[in-house]
Amino acid sequence: MxxxxxxxxxxxxxxxxxxxxxxxxxxxxxxxxxxxxxxxxxxxFMHQAGSACMKRWGLLDKLHATGCPPITHDYFDYGAFSLTGPVPPVDGVNTAYAPxxxxxxxxxxxxxxxxxxxxxxxxxxxxxxxxxxxxxxxxxxxxxxxxxxxxxxxxxxxxxxxxxxxxxxxxxxxxxPGLEGSWYAYWSGVPMKGWHLWLRPNRVVFAYNTNDNLTLIGAAFPAREIAEVRTNVEKYHTATIAEHVPELAERMSQGKRESHFVGGVIxxxxxxxxxxxxxxxxxxxxxxxxxxxxxxxxxxxxxxxxxxxxxxxxxxxxxxxxxxxxxxxxxxxxxxxxxxxxxxLAALAPPPPELAQLLFALQFNPEQRSRFFGVMAHAVPVQDFFSPENMQKIMSGNNQATAAS
Ligand SMILES: Cc1cc2nc3c(=O)[nH]c(=O)nc-3n(C[C@H](O)[C@H](O)[C@H](O)COP(=O)(O)OP(=O)(O)OC[C@H]3O[C@@H](n4cnc5c(N)ncnc54)[C@H](O)[C@@H]3O)c2cc1C
CATH class of the missing domain: 3.50.50.60 (FAD/NAD(P)-binding domain)
Incomplete structure (x- = not known):
C-alpha cells in the first residue's frame, strides 16, 4: 500500500x-x-518561474551543469518594431533554460x-x-x-x-481544437542571444539555444494551413523563414540542420x-x-x-x-x-489596435517592457499588466514621450 x-x-x-x-x-x-x-x-523552453521551481527543489544546479545555456533576454520582433531586453527574475532567478x-x-x-x-x-x-x-x-x-x-x-x-x-x-x-501548429528542428552553427520570436500575421518564427551547442528553430502556422504544411514541413518551414526573417535564413544557410522536423497541433x-x-x-x-x-x-x-x-x-x-x-x-x-x-496569441492574428499601440509604446518604456516579458515568464500576473490602470499608465507615458520629442 x-x-x-x-x-x-x-x-x-x-x-x-x-x-x-x-x-x-x-x-x-x-x-x-x-x-x-x-x-x-x-x-x-522553460521560463524563469520554472527555473525558480527547480532552484527551490535543489535541481537547478544539476540542469546548469549539463551545459544548457541560460537565457536572460527576450527578443520579440513585430516587423515594424522590436521589443528586446532582460526578463525580470522570479524568486531571484532571472534565467530561463531550454533543456x-x-x-x-x-x-x-x-x-x-x-x-x-x-x-x-x-x-x-x-x-x-x-x-x-x-x-x-x-x-x-x-x-x-x-x-x-x-x-x-x-x-x-x-x-x-x-x-x-x-x-x-x-x-x-x-x-x-488547436488554433495553430508548429514544427522545429535543431541547427548547429546558429547561436542565439535569448528567446527570439518573430511575430508576423499568420506566422511566428521562434529560436533559442539548447544543449549540445544546438539551436532550436521553429515556425508556427494557423490551423487552416496545417494540412498543407504537413505535406512538406521542410518546404514550408524554410519558405516561412526566408520570407519573414531573411536575416535568420541567411545565418541558417551557414549552419547545419542536425535533426528531422518534429511538431504538430494539440x-x-x-x-x-x-x-x-x-x-x-x-x-x-x-x-x-x-x-x-x-x-x-x-x-x-x-x-x-x-x-x-x-x-x-x-x-x-x-x-x-x-x-x-x-x-x-x-x-x-x-x-x-x-x-x-x-x-x-495562438490565433496568429495581427494584434487588435489597442494592443498594437501598447506594444509599440513599450519600445520607449524599458521598465514596462521588462514587466511585459515578465508576463510571459510568469513573473508578473497577466491581469496586473493588462489592467486598465497599467495600460493607461503605459499609454500616457508614451504620449508624454511623443509630446516631448
Ligand atoms: C508542439 C509543442 C510544442 C511545445 N513547446 C513547449 C515549450 O517550448 N515549452 C513548454 O514549456 N512546453 C511546451 N510544450 C508543452 C509541454 O511539452 C507539455 O506541457 C509538458 O510536457 C507537460 O508535461 P507533463 O508531465 O504534464 O506531461 P508529459 O510531458 O506528456 O509526460 C507524460 C508522461 O506520462 C507517461 N504516460 C502516459 N500514459 C501513461 C500510462 N498509461 N502509464 C504510464 N505512463 C504513462 C508518458 O510516457 C509521459 O512520460 C509543447 C507541446 C507541443 C505539443
Missing amino acids: YDAIVVGARCAGSPVALLLARKGHKVLLVDRTTFPSDMAFSNH RRIVLDPILAQGAVDAGAELREGFSVQDLLWDNDRVVGIRARHSGGEVTEKARIVVGADGMFSAVAQAVKAPEQHTS PYHLRRPWGPGWALVGDAGYQKDPCTASGITDALRSAEWLAEAIDSGLTNRIPMDQALAAYEKHRDESEMPYFQLTTQ
Missing part, C-alpha cells in the same frame, strides 16, 4: 513524487516509457528517486482500481506481466491523453483536477497552446501546488477533499488569465 501512486514521470509527475517523498510519504512513480527519452513533440527533454526529464525523475520515491519504468497503467466511487489503485502492464498496486491517492501526470483522466471521466471545460482543455482518490496535474489537467512555451513551467508550478495539497490531506491537516478543492481553485485562478492570453 502506497500513500501516492503517480502515473507519468516527466515535468509534472516527477516533481509531485519528489516533493511527497521528501515529506516522508511512500510514493510509487511509474512511466510507460524509459529514461532518457524524447517527447514525440515538445519544444522545451532537451532527454536532459530535463531524467533530472526530475532522478530527483524523485533520490528523495525516496520508487520509480518503475516501462510500466504502463491500463486501468484504475475502484472501491465504490473511490479510486484505490492501478492495474498496469510491464515486461513481467500484469500487476495491481494500491494507494491512498492516484495522481494522473500522464500527459494530454491522460488514461487517468479518461478512467475517472474528469469533467472538461474550455475544450477547443487541442486545449481544462479538466477538473480531482475527485475521490484521484488528482490530475500538468497536461493531464490543463493544456493550452504551446505558443507561449509554458507547458513545462506550468507543470512544474502545479506539481508544487498539488504536492502541498496532497501532503495536507495525507497528514490530516486538512480533509483531502478540501485540500484538493483548494488546489483546483488556486490552479484555475493562477492559470486562467494566462490560458486566455495564450489562446488569443
Whole structure:
C-alpha cells in the first residue's frame, strides 16, 4: 500500500513524487516509457518561474551543469518594431533554460528517486482500481506481466491523453481544437542571444539555444494551413523563414540542420483536477497552446501546488477533499488569465489596435517592457499588466514621450 501512486514521470509527475517523498510519504512513480527519452513533440523552453521551481527543489544546479545555456533576454520582433531586453527574475532567478527533454526529464525523475520515491519504468497503467466511487489503485502492464498496486491517492501526470483522466471521466471545460501548429528542428552553427520570436500575421518564427551547442528553430502556422504544411514541413518551414526573417535564413544557410522536423497541433482543455482518490496535474489537467512555451513551467508550478495539497490531506491537516478543492481553485485562478492570453496569441492574428499601440509604446518604456516579458515568464500576473490602470499608465507615458520629442 502506497500513500501516492503517480502515473507519468516527466515535468509534472516527477516533481509531485519528489516533493511527497521528501515529506516522508511512500510514493510509487511509474512511466510507460524509459529514461532518457524524447517527447514525440515538445519544444522545451522553460521560463524563469520554472527555473525558480527547480532552484527551490535543489535541481537547478544539476540542469546548469549539463551545459544548457541560460537565457536572460527576450527578443520579440513585430516587423515594424522590436521589443528586446532582460526578463525580470522570479524568486531571484532571472534565467530561463531550454533543456532537451532527454536532459530535463531524467533530472526530475532522478530527483524523485533520490528523495525516496520508487520509480518503475516501462510500466504502463491500463486501468484504475475502484472501491465504490473511490479510486484505490492501478492495474498496469510491464515486461513481467500484469500487476495491481494500491494507494491512498492516484495522481494522473500522464500527459494530454491522460488514461487517468479518461478512467475517472474528469469533467472538461474550455475544450477547443488547436488554433495553430508548429514544427522545429535543431541547427548547429546558429547561436542565439535569448528567446527570439518573430511575430508576423499568420506566422511566428521562434529560436533559442539548447544543449549540445544546438539551436532550436521553429515556425508556427494557423490551423487552416496545417494540412498543407504537413505535406512538406521542410518546404514550408524554410519558405516561412526566408520570407519573414531573411536575416535568420541567411545565418541558417551557414549552419547545419542536425535533426528531422518534429511538431504538430494539440487541442486545449481544462479538466477538473480531482475527485475521490484521484488528482490530475500538468497536461493531464490543463493544456493550452504551446505558443507561449509554458507547458513545462506550468507543470512544474502545479506539481508544487498539488504536492502541498496532497501532503495536507495525507497528514490530516486538512480533509483531502478540501485540500484538493483548494488546489483546483488556486490552479484555475493562477492559470486562467494566462490560458486566455495564450489562446488569443495562438490565433496568429495581427494584434487588435489597442494592443498594437501598447506594444509599440513599450519600445520607449524599458521598465514596462521588462514587466511585459515578465508576463510571459510568469513573473508578473497577466491581469496586473493588462489592467486598465497599467495600460493607461503605459499609454500616457508614451504620449508624454511623443509630446516631448
Ligand atoms: C508542439 C509543442 C510544442 C511545445 N513547446 C513547449 C515549450 O517550448 N515549452 C513548454 O514549456 N512546453 C511546451 N510544450 C508543452 C509541454 O511539452 C507539455 O506541457 C509538458 O510536457 C507537460 O508535461 P507533463 O508531465 O504534464 O506531461 P508529459 O510531458 O506528456 O509526460 C507524460 C508522461 O506520462 C507517461 N504516460 C502516459 N500514459 C501513461 C500510462 N498509461 N502509464 C504510464 N505512463 C504513462 C508518458 O510516457 C509521459 O512520460 C509543447 C507541446 C507541443 C505539443
